[in-house]
Amino acid sequence: MMDPEKKQRMLEKIEQRAAERKKMRKIFLIITGILFAIVLGLGIYAYIFVTSALEPVDETSEEIVKIEVPLGSGVTTIANILQENGLVQNAKVFKYYAKFKNESQFQAGEYELMKSMTLDELIESLKTGTVYREPVFTVTYNEGWTLEQIAVRVEEKTTHTAAAFLAKVNDPSYIQELAAKFPTLINPEEMLAENVKYPLEGYLYPATYPYFEENPPLTLIIEQMIEETNKYVVQYQDAIAANKWINTPHKFLTFSSLLEKEATGTTDRATIASVFFNRLAEPMPLQTDPTVLYALGEHKDRVLYKDLEVQDPYNTYQNAGLPPGPIATAGATSFEAALSPSKTSYLYFLADKDGKNHFAETYAEHQANVAKYINTQYN
Structure with missing residues (x-):
């Protein structure tokens, strides 16, 4: 028969462990609740932030803002120019919105834009050009020129x-x-x-x-x-x-x-x-x-x-x-x-009379291409 004192200590330990498990479950639920609240809060904040950034900076503004888009500017550069001039609320949102809509063919030049314009209106203007200063003339210099x-x-x-x-x-x-x-x-x-x-x-x-x-x-x-x-x-x-x-x-x-x-x-x-x-x-x-x-x-x-x-x-x-x-x-x-x-692993190539390139890994393969595509051309 178990000693009463020993039995009492055993029962106390069981009760203590049960209390600790209950406490741990409570802590777990509290932490889970906090994390859920944080995630939910971040989600709500992100939604509000992005939704707001998609709106015009000032729907009632009639102010004309003049900007210049340099030649060769990409979406990132243009987005930064727009934000710096107060035409969009967030450059990154504009950038990803333009990419989502698969818009990237923007024209270089000087523009008159307004803070009341939507992102779609800004994109359309930058594509078609509300250019207020037309160039006197343009000159094209081709690739491959010396x-x-x-x-x-x-x-x-x-x-x-x-x-x-x-x-x-x-x-x-x-x-x-x-x-x-x-x-x-x-x-x-x-x-x-x-x-x-x-x-x-x-x-x-x-x-x-x-x-x-x-x-x-x-x-x-x-x-x-x-x-x-x-x-x-x-x-x-x-x-x-x-x-x-x-x-x-x-x-x-x-x-x-x-x-x-x-x-x-x-x-x-x-x-x-x-x-x-x-x-x-x-x-x-x-x-x-x-x-x-x-x-x-x-x-x-x-x-x-x-x-x-x-x-x-x-x-x-x-x-x-x-x-x-x-x-x-x-x-x-x-x-x-x-x-x-x-x-x-190619070490050789040549172009045939039609301009098509033929590649080879060895000199023997290259010589075969020469015989097939070059020598026959001039014989």
């Missing part, structure tokens, strides 16, 4: 001569001035190196530019294009720095220019980029024909074997690695391909 071609277009469309343009872009003191304005992009040490043909080759972004005066100064024409390139380089600077082969803006623009001149279609750029990176890693000379033509200073439909022997720093048949600098302007598609190449 500085010399840009110089010709400047002479055709403005009061400046091609010679004056080329003198400005080759002025070392001007390059130093640009370095102060665009420190992320402009590195005079690389751009003014001995073998670089034109310091600003590849630095002027190809696009259609508006001019709001009849005789825009050369510096405005040049720096407007540099500003566009700078936006991309600033956006990609971490990815550029992390790339073993193109870890400076100068190398990045150089590599991108090779893609621009070699690619015959948007879809091939990433694959061509993989070929170039694979060759750099081997190491093998890049052997890209556009660098030979740049060295020769002329356009030819077909590069001859004797052309490959030209002794020039830009000739990637005679020199290993990247050329000293860009050989042309490159667009956003080439920029993206340079930083996001396809993963392949």
Whole structure:
């Protein structure tokens, strides 16, 4: 028979444990209730916040707000401009609302907008343009153009001569001035190196530019294009720095220019980029024909074997690695391909008479492609 005192202690322990379990259940219910209230409160707050941010800033306002959307601005940049000027209540809400509606094709320019406009009205205005200042004229500079071609277009469309343009872009003191304005992009040490043909080759972004005066100064024409390139380089600077082969803006623009001149279609750029990176890693000379033509200073439909022997720093048949600098302007598609190449083992490629590229992993495969797609073309 159990001792009465021992039995009493056992009963007390059982009661104590039961009390503790009851207390723990109570604590659990309280904590669960608090967490539920917090989640519910956050949900209500988020709903009120987003709903409010979707409304006009001031439905009764007739105030005209003038803003400028720079060329090349994305949704994030535009959303920030709208918030900074009091036209939307929250930039992020506008950004995600525009993305939800699949709206991204906004026009650069100067706008007259109102605080009473809804997000849909703002989006429509930015798409179609309530522009209060029309440009006097616009000029288009194409992807893949060299500085010399840009110089010709400047002479055709403005009061400046091609010679004056080329003198400005080759002025070392001007390059130093640009370095102060665009420190992320402009590195005079690389751009003014001995073998670089034109310091600003590849630095002027190809696009259609508006001019709001009849005789825009050369510096405005040049720096407007540099500003566009700078936006991309600033956006990609971490990815550029992390790339073993193109870890400076100068190398990045150089590599991108090779893609621009070699690619015959948007879809091939990433694959061509993989070929170039694979060759750099081997190491093998890049052997890209556009660098030979740049060295020769002329356009030819077909590069001859004797052309490959030209002794020039830009000739990637005679020199290993990247050329000293860009050989042309490159667009956003080439920029993206340079930083996001396809993963392949290709070391060779060629384009047939229709411009279609054919890739190969071995020299034997490449020679077979040459026989099939090139030799038959000229026989």
